[in-house]
Amino acid sequence: MKKTIAIIGLTSLAGFYAIFSKPNQLKPQTIPTAQHVDSLKEDESESSIVKLYKEIALEGKLKFEAFEMAMKGYQNMSFKNKDIITVIDFSLPSTEKRMAVIDLKNKKMLFHTIVSHGRNSGEKYATSFSNSHGSHQSSLGFYKTSNTYQGGNGYSLVLDGLEKGINDQAKPRAVVVHGADYCSQSIINSTGRLGRSYGCPALPRDLAKPIINTIKDGTMLFIYAENKTYLAQSKVLKAKPTTLIAQKDIAEIQAGQGVMN
Template identity: 50%
Template sequence: MRRIVSLLILFILPSFFTLTGNRICGGPTAPAVNAPARSTLCSSLYHDMQLEGVVNWEAFRQAVTGYYKISGRKKNILTLIDFSKPSTEKRLYVFDMDRKKLLFHSVVSHGKNSGGNYATSFSNEYGSYKSSLGFYLTDSPYQGKNGYSLLLDGLEKGINDRARQRAIVVHGAAYADPSVARSAGRLGRSFGCPAVPKNLSKPIIDAIKGGSVIFIYAESPDYLAHSSILKREDIG
């Protein structure tokens, strides 16, 4: 009997914590849960994935909270781009949320008018050559002037919803190679696209294409004040 009870606990608990984690971290009933409880569950995921010292906790917490609130996602893959870090550091992360696994960790370029080594200025305007913050859904890949590339749909009005109009896509670029950062002191910059090293562009795009979530983070009170996905009560 004791063995049967133990087996039942092992079977039931993982499902319980998965469902609870989805709810606390930003699922449909998240507004009824206070911010400390939500942070506790997101913290469990952070620790389970062994992200301490690798991923900025606040960036991760915001990314996961929004991820669970986006009903249109079709894949349980989350990409976080952390622009609080310099371009010389690996600041793109691709997470498999089902397997609780970090799939890719890479450098990524920001827009030429967003800043030098750090991205500090952001825009949704056509011709700004700046990066845009916030949540996106990935669409389909295509062959363009930058080779194998991935279409993105910005989900936040006034923040990144002109991504298609501005041709903001994920693509590979020679200027996004770590060797450029070592020689020049920063990565080369894009016209606003999150550009990755050429040797990683295809595997990253293939992993995230078809309806996964991308979150581009910066320490920006202005973004949080205007986001249609993240609310102040979501993140405390």
């Protein structure tokens, strides 16, 4: 009899603990890992870029892929002038408008124009890129615009290449934004493509000055192409976004404020 009572008592006690521990087992609360937080930031980044692309009405004017990469780099770096960005899409032929100057603050495109690539980068399309002196090729990636000057090609804008081994020799190579007679619709009409530079993103003469004055002094310029080598080498694009969720918010989440299931 005593053994039977003892067994019943133990069974009841086990049931008691099972009942009150079961809810916690069904709904465990876990503090998100750094990887989880990064995933949240990336998701938020994607949605905000898509929204901005639509608000500026860039469809049919600038490939989403080019804009997306430009914005990811923009989020991962700091620029003196954050309102203006320039995106050059070298996946397009030189006969098409492939430079876009965008006002992020007011959400509108300021300029949309043709632009020349380096003569050794290709004929109608730019397919080869280099950071080397004497290559006469264009360089991909992220740049910061600098000062202006009057040179052999007239009013020009200095570019600082921000990606080591990819475009950081732009300044020593004198790769600058300038106007050129060979960058015009008349050249396209007569030859089937634009004339080419020594690596500079050259503009139509009538647009060079207004564009340079708009993007000078610390704005971001990004040159895009569907180039696997660049994508594999770019540390800017591989960096984690840092501006979408404030560091204090991350700290609060990891401390247990706003615990996720």
